[in-house]
Structure formats: C-alpha cells, structure tokens
Amino acid sequence: MPVPDTQENMMKCICMTCPTHNQCMKEKMEGFFCAKGKATCEFEKVSCVCATCPIYSEFSLGDSFYCEMGAAQ
C-alpha cells in the first residue's frame, strides 16, 4: 500500500535507528524511504528495521530496504 508522504507519518519513521542508515543519509536528512523513494546516498545494506516500524503495520507493508527499492506501491 502506498504510504502518504505526510509530516505525521514521517515522524513515525525509525530509519534513523537502522544500522543501514549511514552518515550520508544523516547529513542529508534522508529517510522515510517507503514514502519518499530511494536514497540518493550510497550505502551498504546491513539490516532493515522497517518491519518493527509503526508505519509498516499501519500501511500493511511487506518489503524491506525501501532505501534501495524505492517507495512502497
């Protein structure tokens, strides 16, 4: 399910606690990838904490690494 790109939803995103969320992403304040789409930063995939995020259950998401694959459809 697409995730509406709202401030309220963005506040629930936990990407910044994820081991994959690197310095570049922090400097560019990139996150909320399931709504915003792919990261512009280069990064190493470590693990993904999306499955433990409130947005994940709220919008019945089923994937991970939205920073790599882009926004949820």
Ligand code: SF4
């Ligand atoms: S599901 Fe992942 S990308 Fe989407 S809001 Fe949660 S932590 Fe962020």
Ligand code: SF4
């Ligand atoms: S989409 Fe998943 S892997 Fe990417 S930063 Fe967010 S929680 Fe981490």
